[in-house]
Amino acid sequence: MTVEFTLNGRQVSAPAEPNTLLLDLLRDHFRLTGAKRSCDVQVCGSCTVLVDGGPVSACTYLAHEAAGREVLTIEGFSELPEFEHYASAFERHAAVQCGFCTPGFLLTLKSLRDAGDLETEEDIRHGLDGNLCRCTGYRAILEAARDIGEVAA
Amino acid sequence: MTVVNGTGTREVGRSRTRLDAREKLRGEAMFTGDMEVPGMLYGRVLRSQHPHAEIVSINTSAAERMPGVAAVLVGRDLLDIDPYYGHAIKDRPIIAIERVRFSGEPVAAVAAEDEATAEAALAAIEVVYDELPLVDTIDKALDPSAPLLHEGPIRPGLFHGLGNLGERDGNIGYRYRLESGDVAAESAGAAFVTEGEYLFPAVYQYAMETHSVIADWKPGEIAIWASCQHPFLVQAEIADLFGLPIGAVRIQVPYLGGGFGSKSYTKMEPLTVALSRKARAPVKIVNRVEESMVTSRRHGMRCWMRTTADAEGTLLTRESRFWLDTGAYMDNGPRVTATAADAAPGPYRWRAVDIDAMCVYCNTAPSGSYRAFGATHLQWVAESQLDELARRAGIDPLEMRRRNLLRPGEPVRPDGSGKPLDADLIGDVERAAAAVGWDDPKGPRVGRGVSVGLLAAGAHPVSRASVRMRADGSVEVSVGTTEMGQGPRTVMAQIAAEELGTSSDRVRVLGADTRFTPYDRSTGASRSTTLAGKAVQNAAAAVAAKLRETACEVWDVAPELIELRDGCAAFGDEQMEFPEVIAKRFGFSGGEIIEGGEVRPTGGDSGSYAEGPVFWEVCVAAAEVEVDPELGQVNVLRTATVADVGRAINPQLVERQDEGAFMQGYGNAMFEEMVYRDGELINDNLLEYRVPRIQDLPQRMTSIVVENEDGPGPHGAKGCGEGALAAVPAAIVNALGDAGVPITELPLTPERVWRRLQDLSEPKSTEELT
Numbered sequence: 022m023t024v025e026f027t028l029n030g031r032q033v034s035a036p037a038e039p040n041t042l043l044l045d046l047l048r049d050h051f052r053l054t055g056a057k058r059s060c061d062v063q064v065c066g067s068c069t070v071l072v073d074g075g076p077v078s079a080c081t082y083l084a085h086e087a088a089g090r091e092v093l094t095i096e097g098f099s100e101l102p103e104f105e106h107y108a109s110a111f112e113r114h115a116a117v118q119c120g121f122c123t124p125g126f127l128l129t130l131k132s133l134r135d136a137g138d139l140e141t142e143e144d145i146r147h148g149l150d151g152n153l154c155r156c157t158g159y160r161a162i163l164e165a166a167r168d169i170g171e172v173a174a
Numbered sequence: 175m176t177v178v179n180g181t182g183t184r185e186v187g188r189s190r191t192r193l194d195a196r197e198k199l200r201g202e203a204m205f206t207g208d209m210e211v212p213g214m215l216y217g218r219v220l221r222s223q224h225p226h227a228e229i230v231s232i233n234t235s236a237a238e239r240m241p242g243v244a245a246v247l248v249g250r251d252l253l254d255i256d257p258y259y260g261h262a263i264k265d266r267p268i269i270a271i272e273r274v275r276f277s278g279e280p281v282a283a284v285a286a287e288d289e290a291t292a293e294a295a296l297a298a299i300e301v302v303y304d305e306l307p308l309v310d311t312i313d314k315a316l317d318p319s320a321p322l323l324h325e326g327p328i329r330p331g332l333f334h335g336l337g338n339l340g341e342r343d344g345n346i347g348y349r350y351r352l353e354s355g356d357v358a359a360e361s362a363g364a365a366f367v368t369e370g371e372y373l374f375p376a377v378y379q380y381a382m383e384t385h386s387v388i389a390d391w392k393p394g395e396i397a398i399w400a401s402c403q404h405p406f407l408v409q410a411e412i413a414d415l416f417g418l419p420i421g422a423v424r425i426q427v428p429y430l431g432g433g434f435g436s437k438s439y440t441k442m443e444p445l446t447v448a449l450s451r452k453a454r455a456p457v458k459i460v461n462r463v464e465e466s467m468v469t470s471r472r473h474g475m476r477c478w479m480r481t482t483a484d485a486e487g488t489l490l491t492r493e494s495r496f497w498l499d500t501g502a503y504m505d506n507g508p509r510v511t512a513t514a515a516d517a518a519p520g521p522y523r524w525r526a527v528d529i530d531a532m533c534v535y536c537n538t539a540p541s542g543s544y545r546a547f548g549a550t551h552l553q554w555v556a557e558s559q560l561d562e563l564a565r566r567a568g569i570d571p572l573e574m575r576r577r578n579l580l581r582p583g584e585p586v587r588p589d590g591s592g593k594p595l596d597a598d599l600i601g602d603v604e605r606a607a608a609a610v611g612w613d614d615p616k617g618p619r620v621g622r623g624v625s626v627g628l629l630a631a632g633a634h635p636v637s638r639a640s641v642r643m644r645a646d647g648s649v650e651v652s653v654g655t656t657e658m659g660q661g662p663r664t665v666m667a668q669i670a671a672e673e674l675g676t677s678s679d680r681v682r683v684l685g686a687d688t689r690f691t692p693y694d695r696s697t698g699a700s701r702s703t704t705l706a707g708k709a710v711q712n713a714a715a716a717v718a719a720k721l722r723e724t725a726c727e728v729w730d731v732a733p734e735l736i737e738l739r740d741g742c743a744a745f746g747d748e749q750m751e752f753p754e755v756i757a758k759r760f761g762f763s764g765g766e767i768i769e770g771g772e773v774r775p776t777g778g779d780s781g782s783y784a785e786g787p788v789f790w791e792v793c794v795a796a797a798e799v800e801v802d803p804e805l806g807q808v809n810v811l812r813t814a815t816v817a818d819v820g821r822a823i824n825p826q827l828v829e830r831q832d833e834g835a836f837m838q839g840y841g842n843a844m845f846e847e848m849v850y851r852d853g854e855l856i857n858d859n860l861l862e863y864r865v866p867r868i869q870d871l872p873q874r875m876t877s878i879v880v881e882n883e884d885g886p887g888p889h890g891a892k893g894c895g896e897g898a899l900a901a902v903p904a905a906i907v908n909a910l911g912d913a914g915v916p917i918t919e920l921p922l923t924p925e926r927v928w929r930r931l932q933d934l935s936e937p938k939s940t941e942e943l944t
Contacts, residue, residue: 065382119198158833
């Protein structure tokens, strides 16, 4: 069986069993390793990718669910002009430490901002509650998110 | 000298952007689990579901016949080597041999062409167990009739670093005593006595990245890529296990997705190497979270403590007996036990102290290192007793500490051994208290608390580094420190650039590859900036000396008149860019200057590394909480932590480390807990084991960076990043005590707090009233 979808702006087709997870397809078949496997139960957000602009946990999302949809991974996002707006905020606030959770945070922030859900402190705290970070203590990420959403402190 | 940041340095003291940030932001940073080696197989591990059993038989034939399966490893495959390892005590077989001692212990491992095949093969392995009596708690382990988990003489590991490991006593695998003075005599006239029993749960470090290893065994040579914090210690243990010279084992460490101690010492590497040896091919094993949760954790603890003071609130005596559940194998148990004993008296003056620390084998998964180990265990107990005495004596807790805290230069250890105090603790705790409004009026059910402690930091002071300037003036620093988020690649670049008079943008810091990277004992114990950083500084200074030497030859002036700045050697109005200096040195457009640096138990900027610890890491925090008596909910309103770092090489990174330690301390205090039933971990996933989320971030949290330039590292630096984890639970517990809810068991779940509130509000019996 194959699955066809748009991956980082390109039409792709890949072999996928009915139970193949999107995370494994991205990491093993396409060698896009920016999405990370950690908790396996869609709690930690390390495997977050965008499907049709919304965040999904690729660790519990079947590859076939992506059929005909647009998938954006950190590798694709980092090629877009707007990426600088996000990356520079994370650099300015030292919101990246080990880097394992970082791609998931960036993609979640992009989806929030695109949907107009990154306008208040509450938006940030609510919207990022599905992404865990064990290094930073979150303050750095919160500050970077404020910059990204142009939220007053 | 151009003054750039007000301190006369250009790079040191500057919050420059992390050198690895962009790579990580773009998702390009490689972690072990992202890597592939040609011809690689995938390994999965069959783990025992029994916490204690004899293995009667293992039948692997069906699994071995499955298409795509290359090898199945069991204990009998290791009869040709001595398969026991453990850096402290060699008590752990690479894979279970005849007996399993914890639920989750590897009993077989499969290498196959993909993970799914390996997983399917696990299901085809038949293991027959004969269950043994369960010793799943400290109490059961201490029972004289309990079966012994380990027998025979203690076999010291390669790196226990504790002098005499003593003898096993039943299931007590290691014991550490700390005594000075006569407790009975000194406490006889005490005006105030507090005594209690305390329980501390096992906790999981939860680094986002699970333990991951790729191993490629070949006759006479082993290559490993691993998510390990201490590559040189693992290298030596693997060489020892498989009978090779140390240099025949090559370990490469890519980026780590967090460590926090969970990837200290040797973890999944021996099993992966043994499986590769059986399969005759490279093998990759990446743990799932439930597997990592039985690979490393923090020791659970039961503790008894008694503290006395005189009528003025002057401390007299401290006694403590505590038992740490080290699980089925020692791992870092002895060091954790000794460090906890060191933390038990706290940084106070005592007339007499009696500490008895015991590390106990149980049928639970092995406990190892977790950030601020020992200090985290004891500080909340010790500090809550101090507050209890202050309450009884009617003394403000901050004043209680002012009266009793050690001052710089006083001995920390009650027996006077080791390094004296090298920090201004009173200043630190006063700043923390002020940051949570110590003297502000308080509303009802609001409490404030402070906590002060010390952590014996730095481990063993052995680090080497090399610094290499290429013909174009660019620099590479080769140092064994593992980059796991704390930022050493950036900080080491700043240290080297400062010494060389160049920009850290021109410096690359490479990850550890034991074939090329100079030796570094380990990445942990808050030691890297202080020790590896000092080795980098020494190596860079040696390169700088060579640059000056050549400039002297060109200009014929004394070397002390040459200044290195902005990538140039300068003398008066003359200057030469570094590539020109190197070209002059060799009379050729190529060449390089490469020099090494080291630290060993001598040297250091202020004070010597000769007497342990390398430095006393400061563990100071303050907290303000509000308790909801209806729900038992504790809301943390304000917190402050202190990063007393001597000198902040990169202030922003110091703050981020401190904040990260704070958040882990918050999680440890409020809800993190591993729950066992009959030896089995029942909350072995992220749905049931809760770690802090962004919603948990308190509205007002202050990280105070203190720079007294009193550390033994480069520019007077000393380590940080652990202290807040030890201090925060203690400060929160004390704030809760101040709000009227004394607690003797963590975490502070709403149910536990609510039940405590009910206990407190029960009317006293007539007996108590008379």
